[in-house]
Amino acid sequence: MNTLRYDDATAAEFRNALVDTLIDKKKIISPEVERAFRTVPRHLFVAEGTPLDVTYSVDNSVAIKHASDGVIISSTSAAYIQARMIEQAEIGEGMCVLEIGSGGFNAALLAEVVGPSGWVVSVDIDPEVTDRARELLDATGYGDRVTVVQADAENPLPGLHEPFEPFHAILVTVGAWDLAPAWLKHLAEGGRIVVPLRMNGITRVIAFLREDDHLVSTSAEVAGFVPMQGEGARDERVFLLPDRNGNQVKLRFDGDVPQEMSLLDGALATDRAAVWSGVTINLGVSFADLHLWFAAFLPGFCKVAADEGTDMAAERKDWFPFAAVHGDSFAYLAIRRVPEGGAVEFGAQAYGTHGEDAATAMVEQIQAWDRHGRATEPTFAYWPTGSQLPEFGENTAVMPKTHGIATISWPSAANDAGDQGALQ
Template identity: 70%
Template sequence: MTQMVDTSTGRDRATEIRNALTDKLRADGVITSPVVERAFRTVPRHLFVPEGTPLEVSYNADDSVAVKRDQDGVIISSVSAPFIQAQMIEQAGLGPGMSVLEIGGGGFNAALLAEVVGPSGRVVSVDIDSEVTDRASALLEATGYGGRVTVVRADAEDGVPDLDERVDAILVTVGAWDIAPTWLAQLSEDGRIVVPLRMNGITRSIGFRREGDHLVSTSAQVCGFVPMQGSGAHDERVFLLPDAQGRNVKLRFDGDVPQDMSLLDGVLATERDERWSGVTIRHGVSFADLHLWFASFLRGFCKLAVDEGTDLAAERRSWFPFGVVRDDSFAYLAVRPALEGAGVEFGARAYGARGETAATAMVEQIQAWDRWARSGPAPTFAYWPTGADRTPIGEGTAALEKTHGLVTISWPTAR
C-alpha cells in the first residue's frame, strides 16, 4: 500500500516563519514599500537554500546561507541575509514595470526582483560561475519564476551580452572594489545602481544616481558580501607577522601598502605599548562609522586577522580587527571597560620601536571621529569615472583611487 505524506504542515510552517521575517523587517524599518513587503511574503526562500537547511536558519533576518565554497572552504556563493536583500531593493527604488540587472545571482534575490517589478517588468541575472547560474535557473524554474527571470552566465565586468537596452536599475550582489564602465553604459540616464563598494577594506551598500558626468549617493548601508570574481576581482595584499611559535598576525591591505613592510620583521617580539583616547561608547551601540573614518583618513590603515594561539587571539574580546602601520611599528584598535561596566573606552595597542607613534595616530583619529563625525550627519559618497570633471577635493573629504575612477567620501561636519 502506498503511504500518503501530508506536506501541508511543512508549507504552513514555512509561510508562518516567512511572514514573521517580513513583519520583523517592516518593524525594523528595513522594508518600507508595499511591493517589497509583498515580495518577501510571497517568495519561498527556503526553496533556494541548500537542501536540509532548517527553516529557522533559512528565514533568519541577519544570516546569509552558504551555497558554494572554494577548495579552502571560503564561501564564494551564498544566499544573502534577508535584511540586506530588502535594503538593497529599497535602495534601488524599484517598482512595477521597471527593468533591473542583477550582478551576482543565486536565484532567490532574482525571484524577489521579479515579484517587485511584476509581469510587465524585466529581470536579468548574471553570474560568472556556471554552477551558480545552472542552479539558479533550475530553482527559478521549479518555483515558477523561470519565465520571469533571464539568467546569463558571463563576466559582468565585460558587460552582459543578452542585455539589448539600458535598465532602470542595477543591483550588484557581490562585493565590488570598483564600478565597471560597462555597468554605467547599461544603466539608463535616470537609473540607479546599488553596489556593495569596498573602500580601503570597508564595505557599504551604496545607492547611486547620476549627476552630470558622475554618480552621487542617495543612501548607504553597512553590509558584507563575498568578493567579486573574474576581471573585476581585487585581491587584498596580506603580510604575515610571525610570533616566536611560528603563528601569525596577518595585516591585510586593500589600498596603498606602506613602502617597506620588511621593517616589521620581528615586531611581535618587541614590548607592547598602548594609548587611550578618552572616547567611550555604551555596549550595543554601533560604531561602524568609526571603521569608515579610519578607511577615509588613517594613513597606513589595514585590517587584522590572527592565528589561534597568538597573544592577540587570546585577547580577542578586547580589540577589533582594524590597524595602522607606521614604519617599523603597527597598532590596532583596542577597548577597555568604561562607564562603570556599561561600555568601553577606545584606544590602541601597538608593537614596534615606534609603537607610540602608531598608537597615537590611531587615537588621534578616534578623537577626530568623536569630535567631527560621531554625532553629525552620515557621510555621503560620489563616484567619478575616469574622464569626469572632478571637483576639487575639499577638507573633510577623502579620495580613494580606483581602476576606473575615483571614490570620494564626504563627512559633512569635518571641516
C-alpha cells in the same frame, strides 16, 4: 530541519515572521517589497536540509557554493540586506532590472516587485550557479519572468536588446572593488545602481544616482558580501608577522601598502604600548563609521588577525580587526571598560620600536572621528575616468580605483557626539 521541496503553512509562518521583523526594523518600508517577501519561498532556494529558522533569519546568509579551500564563493544574502537593496534601488512595477550575482531567490523577489510588465536579468560568471538559479526559478514559477545569463559582468553583457536595456536599476549582489564601465553603460538616465563597494577594505552597500558626469549616493547600508570573481576581482595583499613562538599575526591590505614592510620584522618581540583616547561608547551601540573613518583618513590602514597562541589572540575580546602600520610599528583598535560600567573607551595598542607613536596616530583619528564624524552620516560619490573633478575639501577622502575614483565625505563639523553604529 527544512526537508521541504514545496511550500506549506509551517514555512509560511517562518516567512511571515521574518517579514514582520524586517518591517519592524525598517528594512522593508514599501508594500511592494513586503508583498514580494511574503510571497517568494526562500527555503526553496537554499540547500535542502537548511533549518527553517536559519533560512528565515534576519541576518544569516546561506552558502550556495564553496571553493576548494572551503571559502564561500556564492551565497543567498542575508534577508535584511536583500530587502534594503531593493528599497534603495526604488524599484517599481514595469521596470527592467539587472542583477549581477545570481542565486535565484533575489531575482524572484525582483520579479515580484516589477510585476508581469517588468523584467529581470540575472547574470553570474559561474555556470554552476546560473544553471542552479535557472532550475530553481523554473521550479518556483519565475522562469518566464527572469532571464539568467552566464557571463563576466565586468564586460558588456552579450545579446541584450530591448526591452532589457537600458536598465532602470542595477543591483550588484557581490562585493565590488570598483564600478565597471559596462554597468554604467547599461544604466538608464535617472536609474539607480546599488553596489557593495569596497573602499580600503571597508564595504558599504551604496545606492548611486547619476548627477551630470558622476554618481552621488542616496543611501548606504553596512553589510558584507562574497567578493567578485573574474576581471573585476581584486585580491588583498597579506603580510605575516611571526612572534617568538612561531605563531603569526596577519596584516591584510586592500589599498596601498606602506613601503619597507620589512621594518616590522621583530615587532612582535617588543613590549606592547597602549594609548587611550578618552572617547567612550555605550555597549550594544554600533561604531561602524569609525572603521570607515579609519579607512578614509588613517595612513597605513589594514585589517589584522591573530593566530591562536599569540599574545593578541589571548586578549581577542578587547580589540577589533582594524590596524595601521606606522613605520616599524603597527597599532590596532582596542577598548577597555570605563569605571561606571555599561560603556567602553576606545584606544590603540601597538607593537614595534615606535609602538607608542603608532598608537598615538590611531588615537588621534579616533578623536577626530568623535569631533567631526560621529554625529553625521557620510556621503559617497563615484567619478568615472574622464569626469570633471572638483576641488575636494579636507573632510573628503579620495580613493583611486581602476575606472575612476570613489569619495567619502563628512559634513564639516559636528562636536555633538552621538553614538552611531555596536559592541556586544
